[in-house]
Every structure is written in structure tokens, then in C-alpha cells.
Amino acid sequence: MREIMEVKVPHAGSVENAEITEWLVDVGETVDHEQPMAEISTDKVDTELSAPAAGRVVQLLVEEGEEVAVGTVIALLIDSEATDEEAATALAAHTVSAPAK
Numbered sequence: 001m002r003e004i005m006e007v008k009v010p011h012a013g014s015v016e017n018a019e020i021t022e023w024l025v026d027v028g029e030t031v032d033h034e035q036p037m038a039e040i041s042t043d044k045v046d047t048e049l050s051a052p053a054a055g056r057v058v059q060l061l062v063e064e065g066e067e068v069a070v071g072t073v074i075a076l077l078i079d080s081e082a083t084d085e086e087a088a089t090a091l092a093a094h095t096v097s098a099p100a101k
Contacts, residue, residue, distance in 0.1 A: 002082040004094040005053050007037060007075040009068060015042045019067045020074060023060060024048070030056045030080045037075060049074075056080045058087050061096070071099030 009018045022039040025031055036048040037057075055077035062074040073096045078087045 002079050002086045002090045004058070004090050005055055005077040006073045006097060007049070007052060007077060008099075009040065009049070009070050009072050009074060011070050012042070013044070015044055015070055017067050017069055018042045020062045020064055021046070022064055025057050025060075025075075027057050027060060030054070031077070051077065053077065054080060056082065056087070058091055069099045073097060073099075 018040045020038055021041045023037070024039065025037050031037060031051040031054065033054045034050045037051050038049045040047060040049050057075060058078050059076040060074070061076070062068055062072070068074065076091065076094065078090055082090070
């Protein structure tokens with residue numbers, strides 16, 4: 001079975017929350033490793049969040065304008081070679097991890 005990869009808001013010093021200001025990708029789009037996926041804003045900096053690996057976006061879990069805790073899973077990727085059926089099966093079996101406290 002193909003494995004789902006989680007895209008999380010990264011830890012950055014004392015920052016506790018981040019707002020997703022804009023998605024730069026859509027569900028179904030393939031991304032390269034380190035390709036910008038979203039613009040995020042914190043109380044300290046505005047920056048782009050890059051893909052942790054190459055793959056295909058299967059789900060965006062956070063809406064633009066939503067504020068989430070650091071460590072929150074905001075999107076899910078799968079191997080770009082995965083079929084739609086494999087992606088659906090992997091997505092159904094995947095449990096999103098909670099942010100680390």
C-alpha cells in the first residue's frame with residue numbers, strides 16, 4: 001500500500017501558531033521536494049511552507065485564513081505514481097497525527 005506523507009507547520013523558535021494565508025497548490029497537483037505549497041504568517045514572520053517530499057496533493061486540511069498550532073498537519077501527499085484508487089485507499093487508512101505538545 002502507498003504511504004501518505006504529512007505536511008506540518010514547522011516549529012520555529014517560540015512561535016506557537018501560524019495562519020495559512022494562501023495555498024499555492026491544489027488537490028491533485030504534483031509537487032517537487034521543497035516546492036512552496038503555502039504562504040503562512042506568524043506573529044514574527046511571513047514565509048512560504050515547502051513540500052517535505054515530492055508527491056501528489058491528496059488533501060488540504062486547513063482553509064486559507066485559518067490559524068493553527070505549530071506542528072499541525074495541514075496537507076497530505078502521496079507518491080505521484082499512485083493511482084486514484086491507491087490514493088483513496090491510503091487516505092482512508094491514514095490517521096492524521098496530532099501536533100506535539
